[in-house]
Amino acid sequence: MNLKNPTIIVGHFGSGKTEFVANYAIWLNENGKQPVVADMDIVNPYFRARELKELFKSKGIRVISSNYEDDYHFDTPALAASLQTCFESKDQTSLVDVGGDSAGANVLARYSKLLSDGKYNMWMVVNANRPQTSTAEEASRYLEAINETSRLKINGIINSTHMLRETTKGDIAKGDALARRLSELTGIKVVYTVIEEHLMPEMKDLKLAGEPFPISLIMRPDWL
Numbered sequence: 117m118n119l120k121n122p123t124i125i126v127g128h129f130g131s132g133k134t135e136f137v138a139n140y141a142i143w144l145n146e147n148g149k150q151p152v153v154a155d156m157d158i159v160n161p162y163f164r165a166r167e168l169k170e171l172f173k174s175k176g177i178r179v180i181s182s183n184y185e186d187d188y189h190f191d192t193p194a195l196a197a198s199l200q201t202c203f204e205s206k207d208q209t210s211l212v213d214v215g216g217d218s219a220g221a222n223v224l225a226r227y228s229k230l231l232s233d234g235k236y237n238m239w240m241v242v243n244a245n246r247p248q249t250s251t252a253e254e255a256s257r258y259l260e261a262i263n264e265t266s267r268l269k270i271n272g273i274i275n276s277t278h279m280l281r282e283t284t285k286g287d288i289a290k291g292d293a294l295a296r297r298l299s300e301l302t303g304i305k306v307v308y309t310v311i312e313e314h315l316m317p318e319m320k321d322l323k324l325a326g327e328p329f330p331i332s333l334i335m336r337p338d339w340l
């Protein structure tokens with residue numbers, strides 16, 4: 117695990133981004149990292165990390181979101197001043213969930229100067245079954261748009277290809293091929309392949325790009 121602070125997660129709506137963030141935060145916590153989850157997703161009003169605040173609280177994971185942190189359903193572009201510590205402090209493990217498109221990534225631009233040393237991870241979650249990222253070329257254009265808007269650089273790719281509860285081994289293999297091609301086009305490594313836990317036994321004969329990362333569905337019964 118090449119963990120840097122902060123680790124920023126971006127991805128299109130339906131990519132599985134926030135599901136990955138939720139599972140990754142719990143995994144970090146179980147491995148002694150005690151992460152702070154910063155919810156900067158002002159694009160998608162339905163499936164954001166702050167909805168999990170009570171679950172995270174029970175596990176000792178802190179969530180920072182909007183200025184209206186006590187009302188999880190108050191949708192606003194206002195962001196808490198305490199978010200800045202996630203970009204300034206190197207003493208805490210910060211996991212930042214950013215909005216679902218390049219417009220959502222625009223909120224990162226205000227913090228870009230704090231990350232000028234390049235000591236951060238920014239990983240893009242890709243779902244090959246979403247029309248906006250169904251080819252490596254389309255995903256590459258999307259990646260570049262996020263880079264330009266955020267004034268930061270994506271340095272990792274996460275294959276999170278799925279079809280909700282209908283996800284198959286074939287979907288994951290399809291996403292693996294796209295992620296490999298995207299890596300070739302951009303020079304950016306594949307860091308993880310996300311796999312629902314019940315599918316893990318089927319993956320043994322596949323040589324996947326990136327480290328397999330098993331998840332359980334936390335955000336909702338059907339994975340978004």
